[in-house]
Amino acid sequence: MPRKVANLLALAVLGTVVQRPMHPYEIASFLRARGKGADMEIKWGSLYTVVRNLAKHEFIEVVDSQRAGARPERTIYRITDAGRAELRDWTRELVATAPPEHPRFKAGLSMLSVLPPEEAAAALRERLDELDQATAAQRALLAEHADVPRLFLVEIEYELAVREAEVTWVRGLLAELTTETFPGLAAWRTWHATGEIAPEHAELAERGAHREEPDE
CATH class of the missing domain: 1.10.287 (Helix Hairpins)
Known part of the structure; x- marks a missing residue:
């Protein structure tokens, strides 16, 4: 079943606010300081969108808002029980399963x-x-x-x-x-030198070209 918020940045956010309530700028500072960008693909421009989506699905909730001088108001979020459950289940899935990857x-x-x-x-x-x-x-x-x-x-x-x-x-x-x-290094080199494909390679390509299509 797809995650309601599937961006891995959401996992990092949940793993941060589980420690204590924070505002998004503070969350970003914590993640950068801990080098989480090296552990997972993080697009920092998506942070506020991810935070809003987590709140929308009630994985985090607003607990307070602060304003310091002329700075914009900062909304502070804390993790919910649903967020804790999502954090644990998601982490378990990532650790336990081995889907095919395409590096x-x-x-x-x-x-x-x-x-x-x-x-x-x-x-x-x-x-x-x-x-x-x-x-x-x-x-x-x-x-x-x-x-x-x-x-x-x-x-x-x-x-x-x-x-x-x-x-x-x-x-x-x-x-x-x-x-x-x-193995086959001479044929590989000959192909680049002359454009001639080794007979065994040509046979393999021909076999693949004429392989029957699988039944739908």
Whole structure:
């Protein structure tokens, strides 16, 4: 069943106001300070819309409003019982389920053959450089926050583990390309040099072109 407010920013808002009542500007400050933009895609321009939608569906409610000098009035929101239930159920769903994802890297790999082997290897080296920098930064971040309970760092641990696994896989693929042990490398290189498709590749393409359409 679709969420009444499906934007992941709404989850972050609920996870913030569950601590204490806040106004939207304060919520944004808390989220930025905790680096939540690195954990989920957050469009800050949508914050006030998300807050209004959460209030509309009674996941949060107005508890007070404040005005300081000439500044605009700030509405303070607190989480409701329905909001607490939504926060817990949504978090449980995200942790427990594994829907198919379509990362950009996977899309690029699916088209890797359009690059000559040497160019593909160069692109993988560039990716490895970025991954090495990212993993080093995450290790440093974990070391910097060694006094923070692990419960509040598990998302960084997860991302680091995923990046390290990707580094291992990419290094392996790059090694196959550079040591000429990648299967079909000669045919791949010949195709780019002459435009001639290897017979086994042509047969595979032909087989796919004539595959019967599935019954509706």
